[in-house]
Amino acid sequence: xxxxxxxxxxxxxxxxxxxxxxxxxxxxxxxxxxxxxxxxxxxxxxxxxxxxxxxxxxxxxxxxxxxxxxxxxxxxxxxxxxxxxxxxxxxxxxxxxxxxxxxxxxxxxxxxx
Numbered sequence: 045x046x047x048x049x050x051x052x053x054x055x056x057x058x059x060x061x062x063x064x065x066x067x068x069x070x071x072x073x074x075x076x077x078x079x080x081x082x083x084x085x086x087x088x089x090x091x092x093x094x095x096x097x098x099x100x101x102x103x104x105x106x107x108x109x110x111x112x113x114x115x116x117x118x119x120x121x122x123x124x125x126x127x128x129x130x131x132x133x134x135x136x137x138x139x140x141x142x143x144x145x146x147x148x149x150x151x152x153x154x155x156x157x
Contacts, residue, residue: 045053
């Protein structure tokens with residue numbers, strides 16, 4: 045192989061290496077851009093999550109107060125229901141006593157009296 049052929053071969057090899065290096069550089073640039081985009085999205089998600097956490101912390105007491113008021117209302121409703129059942133039981137007892145009294149009067153005096 046002549047020195048010129050050798051030189052041409054080396055030159056072609058170096059051009060191929062340079063093309064590969066340029067291709068690799070482009071791929072690394074694309075990866076870098078992709079990673080920058082991912083980092084930006086992650087930062088956005090982190091900020092949104094922080095906002096949700098802040099909102100939850102600010103409103104947690106309100107939720108607890110609301111739950112307490114619902115529980116109190118349910119307790120009062122249960123108490124009212126118990127009072128209603130007791131009143132209904134008493135009314136039924138009085139109605140039964142009245143029916144018994146009317147029944148005794150009718151039997152004592154008779155239906156034709």
